Amino acid sequence: MNGNLQLQHFILNEQKKFPYAKGDFTLLLLDIALAGKIISREVNKAGLVEILGLTGKENIQGEQVQKLDEFSNSTIVNILSRNDTVGGCASEEMADPVYFHKHTNAKYCVIFDPLDGSSNIDVNVSIGTIFSIYKLLNDGECTENDFLRKGKEQLASGYIVYGSSTMLVLTTGEGVHGFTLDPSLGEFLLSHPNMKFPEPSKRYYSVNEGNYKYWDKGVQRYVDHLKNDEKPFTLRYIGSLVSDFHRNLIYGGIFFYPLDHKNKEKPKGKLRLMYEANPLSLITKNAGGLSTDGKNEILDIKPEELHQRVPLYIGTKSFVEEAMSFINSEEK
Ligand code: AHM
Numbered sequence: 006m007n008g009n010l011q012l013q014h015f016i017l018n019e020q021k022k023f024p025y026a027k028g029d030f031t032l033l034l035l036d037i038a039l040a041g042k043i044i045s046r047e048v049n050k051a052g053l054v055e056i057l058g059l060t061g062k063e064n065i066q067g068e069q070v071q072k073l074d075e076f077s078n079s080t081i082v083n084i085l086s087r088n089d090t091v092g093g094c095a096s097e098e099m100a101d102p103v104y105f106h107k108h109t110n111a112k113y114c115v116i117f118d119p120l121d122g123s124s125n126i127d128v129n130v131s132i133g134t135i136f137s138i139y140k141l142l143n144d145g146e147c148t149e150n151d152f153l154r155k156g157k158e159q160l161a162s163g164y165i166v167y168g169s170s171t172m173l174v175l176t177t178g179e180g181v182h183g184f185t186l187d188p189s190l191g192e193f194l195l196s197h198p199n200m201k202f203p204e205p206s207k208r209y210y211s212v213n214e215g216n217y218k219y220w221d222k223g224v225q226r227y228v229d230h231l232k233n234d235e236k237p238f239t240l241r242y243i244g245s246l247v248s249d250f251h252r253n254l255i256y257g258g259i260f261f262y263p264l265d266h267k268n269k270e271k272p273k274g275k276l277r278l279m280y281e282a283n284p285l286s287l288i289t290k291n292a293g294g295l296s297t298d299g300k301n302e303i304l305d306i307k308p309e310e311l312h313q314r315v316p317l318y319i320g321t322k323s324f325v326e327e328a329m330s331f332i333n334s335e336e337k
């Protein structure tokens with residue numbers, strides 16, 4: 006395990022790149038890692054809690070059993086609220102941001118999806134937490150404008166995948182690094198330094214193909230091509246973005262959730278720009294991959310609202326480029 010470098014040692018070294026950070030950036034990332042450990046513990050005993058909770062939605066201590074996504078959200082908000090360098094946070098689970106007005110030393114705000122992969126939460130399939138960190142526009146005050154920023158302004162982003170092991174994957178601007186939680190130590194240890202989308206690589210595609218009839222012709226033609234190519238791609242779809250993304254980062258592949266016409270008046274993508282697409286796109290960029298909404302690079306999109314949805318094509322650069330050549334071709 007690469008000399009068992011612990012997350013805190015790694016981040017302390019990384020922090021030297023940020024002239025304004027005096028230990029607080031390290032503490033913030035460690036706070037997020039702590040939330041990840043707490044959520045990981047809860048995810049791992051979820052089945053048991055469910056059994057204990059069946060009798061009256063109370064656990065053995067007589068406490069209310071919270072749903073895992075609510076638990077994850079409140080865990081992260083509580084931990085951030087104790088960190089006086091955080092001015093506020095926004096979550097996929099909350100309609101509006103939470104502002105920590107007492108934090109007059111605030112420098113950062115955090116945007117997160119506390120537990121992504123909602124359809125897999127109750128069935129013991131890998132799920133994850135996704136996060137972005139931005140530097141506040143003005144130290145000491147956090148407003149909605151701090152959140153409504155392009156993805157390329159992110160200072161750092163990452164995800165924690167709760168799988169057969171728990172892993173934290175992080176970028177602080179350069180390079181992407183993976184840390185595996187050693188449950189016996191309760192520590193994240195560097196296990197995957199300098200992660201890159203491999204090229205050449207496996208030819209995986211990840212998409213909910215059940216939506217085929219709702220897609221534009223170009224997307225349908227692209228998926229037909231993936232299956233009918235001389236060397237067809239292999240379909241791998243878990244239905245948890247973090248897990249599908251993580252597999253493709255390690256083996257190579259493309260994940261996409263296109264715009265669809267399920268709602269005829271309002272065709273749209275499903276995934277959220279701020280909570281899902283942006284953080285994974287920063288990782289993708291720093292791992293040599295590419296992400297777009299079909300027209301523009303995700304990191305260049307100026308958000309209009311916090312819960313904005315986007316079509317998403319993300320993964321190995323050459324695969325995403327090929328997808329764009331089909332989607333944007335003239336043929337209707
Ligand atoms: P969620 O934020 O409610 O969990 O929704 C996002 C999830 C992603 O993890 C996953 O890629 C996608 O929704 C799956 O959607 P579908 O079930 O339509 O295939």
Ligand code: MG
Pocket residue numbers: 097118120121122281
């Ligand atoms: Mg989500």
